[in-house]
Amino acid sequence: MRNDDDKVNGFFRRYAAALLARDAKAIAGMYAVPSLILFPGASIAVSDAGQTESFFAASWDQYDGIDELDQQVVIMAEAPGSVWADVTWSYSGRPRERFCYQLVEGGDGYRIAVLTPLE
Numbered sequence: 001m002r003n004d005d006d007k008v009n010g011f012f013r014r015y016a017a018a019l020l021a022r023d024a025k026a027i028a029g030m031y032a033v034p035s036l037i038l039f040p041g042a043s044i045a046v047s048d049a050g051q052t053e054s055f056f057a058a059s060w061d062q063y064d065g066i067d068e069l070d071q072q073v074v075i076m077a078e079a080p081g082s083v084w085a086d087v088t089w090s091y092s093g094r095p096r097e098r099f100c101y102q103l104v105e106g107g108d109g110y111r112i113a114v115l116t117p118l119e
Helices: 005-021 024-028 051-061
Strands: 031-039 040-044 069-077 083-093 094-106 109-117
Touching: 005 024, 005 069, 005 083, 005 109, 024 051, 031 051, 040 051
Parallel strands: 031 109
Antiparallel strands: 031 040, 069 083, 083 094, 094 109
16 A cells, blocks of 8 residues: 555545535635636636635535445555545445546645546
8 A cells, every 4th residue: 555545545535524514615625726627628727715615515406315425546646745546436326426636735635636527
């Protein structure tokens, strides 16, 4: 196990807990500012934590009834101060979402710098 595996897995456990708690402010605090969200046909430059908080606060309806969340984390690459993680999120008994997260290390741990969906 690489040195960062425990830190990365711990980050995503905290992220999952914030998602289940529907805590948009905590989630926003887990994103770097600036950060970049890359979806097919859309690139969103995040310049303020409030953007992330508003996005998540407005999206809770799509997760109604979900009170259990599992994540499979695979570290794809590492560089000094940065990790790329392939994360598959499962709920309702099956894999539902998969993203590549580039995490950057700051004084208080990792934050998401780039997020993009994977097939």
